[in-house]
Structure formats: C-alpha cells, structure tokens
Amino acid sequence: MVAQARESISRGSKSFAMASKLFAPATRERAWLLYAWCRKCDDLADGQDHGGTMTSVEDAATRLATIRTLTDAALRREATGDPAFDGLGVVAAECRIPHGFARDLIEGFALDAADWRPQTENDLLQYCYHVAGAVGLMMAVVMGVDPQDEATLDRACDLGLAFQLANIARDVAEDAEAGRCYLPRDWLTEQGIAPDALMANPAALAVLQQRLASKAANYEQSARHGTGALGYRSAWAVLSAAGIYGDIAREVARRGPGALDNRVITTKAAKLGWVAKSAFQARGRAAKWPAEMPRQGLWTRPRAD
Incomplete structure (x- = not known):
C-alpha cells in the first residue's frame, strides 16, 4: 500500500514528491x-491518469458516487479493494483526521461534476477550499496538528488556497481547452472578456492571471505563519513546497500573456x-x-457545525 502510494506521488507531482522526502519517515x-x-x-x-491530459467524462455523477461510496467505506475501515482508498482509511484512523475534511474535498469534485462556474471571488475561494484547502487541513493533522487547533488549521488551509490559485493561474489555457473556467464571472466582466471566448484577449486574461498570482502570494505568506506549530522536518517540507509552488505563480505573473502559450514549470x-x-x-x-500575525483581509474557511 505504501509502495503504491509512493509511486503515485512520484508520477503525479514531482514537486510534492520532492518536498515529501523532507518529512520524518x-x-x-x-x-x-x-x-x-x-x-x-x-x-x-476527471478521467485522468495521475494528472495529465484532462478528458471529458460522460458519467460524472456515477464517478462522483463511486468516490463517495469508497471514501465512506474506507473511513469506516472497511476494505474497498482499492489501495488508494484503503490507505485513506489507515491514515485517517492513525492520525484522527476529521472525516468532514475528506468529505469537504469530495464536494469540490461535485462542483466540477455539476459544471460549476464561479460568479464572484468568494465563489472562487470557496472552490479552492474544497479542492485544496481541505487537503491542507488533512495534511496538517498528519503532521501532528491538533484537529481543534483552528488557528494553525487556518494557516494550513491558506497554503492549500495558495497552491490552487497558482494552479488556476497556470492552467487558464488548458482549462479553457477542456471547457472549464475558474475565473470569476465578475472578474471577466471587469476586463471585458466573454466567458465563451476566453482566449480572444490574451492581454486582458493576463491581468487576471496576475491577480490570481497576487492572491496566491498573500495566502502563501499567511501559511508561513503556521509553521511554528510544526516540528522542524515538517516545517522544512512545508516551506519547501510553499516556495516551489509559489514560484509557479510568480513565473505566471512575470510572463504576462506569454504564460498562456506554454505551461509554467519549476525546474529541478x-x-x-x-x-x-x-x-x-x-x-x-x-x-x-510569528503565529500571532493576523490573517488580515483573507477569506475565512468554513467551520464544521
């Protein structure tokens, strides 16, 4: 199970694979x-194989139902026959990960399955929470953060938001090709961009990419203020990942419209x-x-009831 998980991260994300090596065993x-x-x-x-080219799926609702069913079974510590889901059951039980965090992530997949589009910046950040901020929460608990330590969890969520905002900024052209758009409609309206003709005005689109990159930088900086609650090796891994992913957003902003032509990567x-x-x-x-530095002006993640 662990060997398969190691292979998965090696194939799926070279950045996260490198940062993960810094953790204690x-x-x-x-x-x-x-x-x-x-x-x-x-x-x-998304019909992918460890990321890669996104495909159009005709059975999105069925796929989502499968994810929910297998995840719920894994969280109950029932064997699912799939090492990835069984592995979640193991780590959730060992680290006492709140099950709501895993289900929050699945709600992000539900938004995509419903062909959802953000109307406002708040909608965008809510989506980023579901697809990445919730992962930050789970990772924080894996690193030993108390599930009741809301202040540190907020910083962990911020790092997830930073990563996803960088992803969206980088992948505007790829998402458009796949028929998706994560730029808020009101942002598009401000720039005079038609939602059904995103690529028609690269200069205006670059302004929005830079806006995403700026927000990613703010959340990245906020996340750094949570590293004092982590052990040295976990903090080392988190700061490395923050810098590596932060470089993606910074490079997107630097390239301007050129960022739409070729996918931004971070070299080894x-x-x-x-x-x-x-x-x-x-x-x-x-x-x-310092941990006491306020998260001034940043979006607030939803709390469990």
Missing part, C-alpha cells in the same frame, strides 16, 4: 497515503534551491513568521 508515508487517495479521486473525477534545480533555502528558514521560522 512516519509522516512521509502517511503523506504519501493521503496524496494517493487525493490523486485517485481526482483521476476518477529551482526545487533543490528551495529545499536548501527552506532548511535555514525552518530554523528561524517562529521569529520570522
């Missing part, structure tokens, strides 16, 4: 198990650079990014 394996479940759900929902050398830099940042994290 037990945390690393649990992170792999959690990633493998997230990846499997994403692939089922740049990733290793963040691993080295973050080793030092993690040692002085509490002083550099």
Whole structure:
C-alpha cells in the first residue's frame, strides 16, 4: 500500500514528491497515503491518469458516487479493494483526521461534476477550499496538528488556497481547452472578456492571471505563519513546497500573456534551491513568521457545525 502510494506521488507531482522526502519517515508515508487517495479521486473525477491530459467524462455523477461510496467505506475501515482508498482509511484512523475534511474535498469534485462556474471571488475561494484547502487541513493533522487547533488549521488551509490559485493561474489555457473556467464571472466582466471566448484577449486574461498570482502570494505568506506549530522536518517540507509552488505563480505573473502559450514549470534545480533555502528558514521560522500575525483581509474557511 505504501509502495503504491509512493509511486503515485512520484508520477503525479514531482514537486510534492520532492518536498515529501523532507518529512520524518512516519509522516512521509502517511503523506504519501493521503496524496494517493487525493490523486485517485481526482483521476476518477476527471478521467485522468495521475494528472495529465484532462478528458471529458460522460458519467460524472456515477464517478462522483463511486468516490463517495469508497471514501465512506474506507473511513469506516472497511476494505474497498482499492489501495488508494484503503490507505485513506489507515491514515485517517492513525492520525484522527476529521472525516468532514475528506468529505469537504469530495464536494469540490461535485462542483466540477455539476459544471460549476464561479460568479464572484468568494465563489472562487470557496472552490479552492474544497479542492485544496481541505487537503491542507488533512495534511496538517498528519503532521501532528491538533484537529481543534483552528488557528494553525487556518494557516494550513491558506497554503492549500495558495497552491490552487497558482494552479488556476497556470492552467487558464488548458482549462479553457477542456471547457472549464475558474475565473470569476465578475472578474471577466471587469476586463471585458466573454466567458465563451476566453482566449480572444490574451492581454486582458493576463491581468487576471496576475491577480490570481497576487492572491496566491498573500495566502502563501499567511501559511508561513503556521509553521511554528510544526516540528522542524515538517516545517522544512512545508516551506519547501510553499516556495516551489509559489514560484509557479510568480513565473505566471512575470510572463504576462506569454504564460498562456506554454505551461509554467519549476525546474529541478529551482526545487533543490528551495529545499536548501527552506532548511535555514525552518530554523528561524517562529521569529520570522510569528503565529500571532493576523490573517488580515483573507477569506475565512468554513467551520464544521
């Protein structure tokens, strides 16, 4: 099960695979198990194989029902016959991950299955919470954060939001080709962009990509203020991932309209650079990014009832 999860993260995300190696062994394996479940759900929902080219699926509702059924069974510690889902059951039980966090992620897949489009910035951030912020919450618990520590969980959610905003900024053209758009309709209206002709005005679209990148940077910075609650190796991994993914958003902003032509990637050398830099940042994290720094002006994640 762990070996398959390790292969999944190696194939699905070189950035996360590199950052995960910085964790202590037990945390690393649990992170792999959690990633493998997230990846499997994403692939089922979008008809992909460890990411890659998105395909149009005709049975989205059936796929979503399968994800829900297998996840619920795994959380009850019932064997599902799928290592990715069984792995979720193991890590959720060992780390006491609140089941609501896993179900919140599935609601993100439900939005995509319903061909949902954000109308406002708040809608966008709500979506980012479901597809990435909830993963940040689960990862924080895997790293030893108390599920009742709302302040630290907020910072973990912020990192997920930063990652997803960077993804959306990077993937505007790819999403448009697949018939999807995660840019809020009111943002499009401000720039005079027709929702059904996104690629007709690259200059205006680049303005919105830069807006996404700016928001990603704000959430990335906020997330750093939660690393004081983590052990050194977990903080090292989180800061490395934050820097690596942050570079995606920064490069999108730097390229302007050119970011629509070729997919932005982070080189292996740049990733290793963040691993080295973050080793030092993690040692002085509490002083550099104090936990009490307010999350001023940032969106607030939903709380469980």
